[in-house]
Amino acid sequence: MIGTAEKPGARRPAIQLNVKTILNRIQPHVGFVFHDVRWFSRQGRPEWIEVSVRAHTGMARRCSRCQRPTPGYDQLEERRWRHVPLWGIEVWFRYTPQRVNCPEHGVVVEHLPWNEGKRPLTTAMMGFLARWARRLSWHEAAEVFQVSWEAVYRSVEWFVAWGLAHRELKGVESIGVDEIHRGHGMRASNFLTVVYQIDRHCRRLLFVGKGRSRRTLRQGLKALGPEVVQGVRFACSDMWKPYLEVLAAQAGQALHVLDRFHITMHLNQAVDQVRRAESVRLRAASKAAAQQLKHTRWTLLRRGSRVRGRARQKLNALLASKLQTARAWELKEAFSHFWKYRSVTWAGPFLDYWTYRAMHSSVPGT
Ligand SMILES: [Zn+2]
Missing domain, CATH: 3.30.420.10 (Ribonuclease H-like superfamily/Ribonuclease H)
Structure with missing residues (x-):
């Protein structure tokens, strides 16, 4: 919801004309008129614009289910919708919806062309956010347009569902x-x-x-x-x-x-789990033994060919040991051959062999 402004509702005739003209050109809603435009400023800077919408007096309300003209029933509370920003300034619609009495659907909310269910954004705003969310991360889109992450997510969800229904x-x-x-x-x-x-x-x-x-x-x-x-x-x-x-x-x-990225990730996670568990066991047994695994986490996650210098010496010492972590790392490393195969005929037996080795290793969880 909106906070209070310093000068609430200061009316600016010149702005009013411009904003109304723009909205009427870009966002006309049949049966409704943009009645009043107010802007709210904080410390002299325009903070948000409020556009009050009214139903066209000469036109009947419509049922939100079948969109047929229907007699009015009663009035609901005023609602606000966040609309597409103008010049980077927040724009809000205000409108007091009516319920109508449709011969077919009974007492329902009237049809509002800019509205979708109970969502606090206009459909134009949801489309706007969803389109930006294809170019920015959802987090960035939320930040740039000063809406919640949830609002961006809901917009994408709505847009995708709309697309599925219409194409x-x-x-x-x-x-x-x-x-x-x-x-x-x-x-x-x-x-x-x-x-x-x-x-x-x-x-x-x-x-x-x-x-x-x-x-x-x-x-x-x-x-x-x-x-x-x-x-x-x-x-x-x-x-x-x-x-x-x-x-x-x-x-x-x-x-x-199954793609390589995810498989590699799982292999790395497995090595890490083995290292952690073994580390705990060794620490309980003796401090000296646990030293072997200290500070090896990132080395173990790298590809063997990329480990150099002192890290390599430490890795070599570890591989010479009888530790489970070493066996797990070797299995992970051996799997990288799999990606070099171009033929299923050879990749298949390799996979069988690798799986056999893993199953018969002393490494837990394989
Ligand atoms: Zn109806």
Whole structure:
């Protein structure tokens, strides 16, 4: 909500004319007029503009469900909507909606062309934010236009859903499923699931939803519709189990592609887990033994060929030891050969061999 201004509602006739002209040219709403424009300033600088909207007296209200002209019923409380900024100044719409009595739908809120449900942004503003969110990170978009991250997320979600409802999704052969993490911590609410079309001729966002559970992805696939899902030939995701399961169940015909970035990440995480656990055990046994693993975290996460100098000496000493961390690191390093294969004939047996070694190593969790 808005705070109080120093000079609330100072009316500026010249501004009023300009803003009204601009809004009428760019954002005319049939059946409604821009009635009054006020600007609010703080310390002499314009802070926000408020545009009060009124229904056209000569025109009937419309039902929000069927958009047919309908007699009025009663009045609701005044609402505000954030609109696209002008000259970088916040713009707000104010309007007091009516309820109407539609012969078919009963008593419902009247149709407001700039409104979508209970959202506090105009549809124009949501489109505006969603478009900027393709060029900036959502965080940046929120900062630049002084809205919450949630507002940007909701705008993208609305825009994508609108797109799904209004365009044909023919020729979607490849999709990518990914998770986006934001904020701190690993709570479910810190994640979003996004589904992209990643065909060469067309890359676009198809779905965004909160969380990263089976349910989230099921919702996403449902939004695409069974026809599109059945037509997918390649699905790319990371190794997050809920994604793997839902994709296998619903798009079983598609070849599931796990990308190198995510696999490498998981291998590194595994090495790190082994190192941490072993570190704890060694510290409990003897201080001297634990020294071997001290300050090795970042070295172990690098590719072997990139480790040089003193870090290399320490790594060599570690590899000569009988520590599990050393075995885990060797397994990770050995896996990098996999990416050099160009032929499935050779890559397959390598993968079998690697898996066999991992299963029969003393490393826990393999
Ligand atoms: Zn109706």
